Amino acid sequence: MVYMNTASAEEPRWLTDEEQRIWRAYMHATTLLEDHLDRQLQRDAGMPHIYYGLLVQLAEAPRRRLRMTELAMNAKITRSRLSHAIARLEKNGWVRREDCPSDKRGQFAVLTEEGHEVLGRTAPGHVAAVRQALFDRLTAEQQKAFGEAMRVIAEGLQPKDAGADLPWLR
Amino acid sequence: MVYMNTASAEEPRWLTDEEQRIWRAYMHATTLLEDHLDRQLQRDAGMPHIYYGLLVQLAEAPRRRLRMTELAMNAKITRSRLSHAIARLEKNGWVRREDCPSDKRGQFAVLTEEGHEVLGRTAPGHVAAVRQALFDRLTAEQQKAFGEAMRVIAEGLQPKDAGADLPWLR
DNA sequence: AGCCTCTTCTTGAATGTTAAACAAAAGCGC
DNA sequence: GCGCTTTTGTTTAACATTCAAGAAGAGGCT
Structure with missing residues (x-):
């Protein structure tokens, strides 16, 4: 008879030494990198890295505005x-909220001139800072492999059909 | 005459399109990954990922204990x-603090039996979860390149001579 | 010893994040 | 229209993190 043959009772596949190192x-x-960028931006821009990223997204969007849900995605x-982040950025005068005319629940986050x-x-x-920490240290091949690995990981974790068409995206 | 030739006034080297994608x-x-692991561990172990990592470090250390500074490093x-994290883990009964006999300022964080x-x-x-998100999705070559890139980045950000010999490390 | 500086660790307040609950509107089926 | 479910965005409270400041001991120098 064979015992311990069900998935739940099996010894888990631990990481090998090399996997652990990776x-x-x-x-x-x-x-270290997130910490480094948070400090850099907190010092120079008065906000954490992720807040800065929100402003960047808005700056690149048509009319410098995005629906809350799209921005979150x-x-x-x-x-x-x-919601919390935009409230803070609004208090800073870098973003303002605007109602969505076609959906009364909707809100746009709009980058202000000051935010820009x-x-x-x-x-x-x-x-x-990004260059110094990342791109300046990797060879071209390393950058390529690194980017590919990151894409694979991100795709694997994307909640299923995220990015499916939102009506207000055309 | 050549204008705009000082470092501070030069146009910054923006990221190329490919660098931006990376x-x-x-x-x-x-x-996504940090979020995923935080949720997984919060649900299954009642603590965020980083707290879990602290317990792992302690479990691997001789006598299941580490000095606060070494653990932080x-x-x-x-x-x-x-300090805050250990206070929380202590409240959970998974870690306890112990005085260091040779340095009265020092504290050991010790993994309790319950923590173990x-x-x-x-x-x-x-x-x-780590396998599914990372190792199962990357080929052997990708893993190698990925690991190498990560090592390079971490080394570049390591505050200089971190890991220099602490007296209580032999 | 005394004095100074550095190291170790903690604290408290301000800030940011999470999780769950909620209101309001939209969408869908009838 | 009417009911039901989903989507959108916010709110609250609990929790986590950061930053600056501080207590207490160690280490070095004279």
Whole structure:
């Protein structure tokens, strides 16, 4: 008779030593980098990295505005977190909310002129920080492999059919 | 005459389109993965990912204990953050503090038996989540390149001579 | 010893995040 | 229209993180 043959009772497939090294390198790199950029932006722009990313998204959107849900999806954060974040950015005068005419529940987050200026002032420093931490250290082949791996991981975690057509996207 | 030739006034080296794609893939992958693991562990182990990582470090250390500073360095977090985290884990009964006999300022964080059991119970699910999100999706070559890139990035951000010999490390 | 500086760790307040619950409107089926 | 479910966005409270400040001991120098 064969015991311990069901999936739930089997010994889990632990990480090999090499997998462990990779996993730890990942944890270290991501923790250190996020921390580094948070500090850089908190110092130079007065906001954490993710808030800065929200402003960037808005700056690139048509009419510098996005629906809350779309912005949350782009940034990969919850609507709740976004609500809080936009409230803070609004208090800073960098974003304002606008009602959506076609959906009375909807809200647009709109980048203000002041917000746009902050972005213009601080973007060079931020790009420099990203370059210094990442692109300046990797060879062209490494960058390619790195990007490919990141795409694969992100796709695997994307909640299913995220990005399915939202009506207000055409 | 040549104008605009000083470093501070030059146009910054913006990211190329391909660099932007890589950078966004990175942001998406790391945000989604950290979120995924946080939820998985919050649900199954009652703590966020980073707290879980602290318990793992302690489990692997001799006598299941580490000095606060060393633990903070291993986990790449500030001592302040660690202080708060250990306070919470202590309240859960998974860690206890112990005075260091040779340095009266020092504290050991010690994994309790209960903490060890939580780890044993929840590690299989966590490893499975990491596998599913990361290792199962990357080829062997991709893993290698990925690991190498992560090591390079982490090394570049490591505050200089971190890991220099602490007296209580032999 | 005394003095100074650095290290270790903690604290408290401000800030940010999460999870669950909720209101309001939209969409769908009848 | 009417009911039911889903979507949108916000709110609250609990929790986590950051930052600046501080207590207490260690280490070095004279």
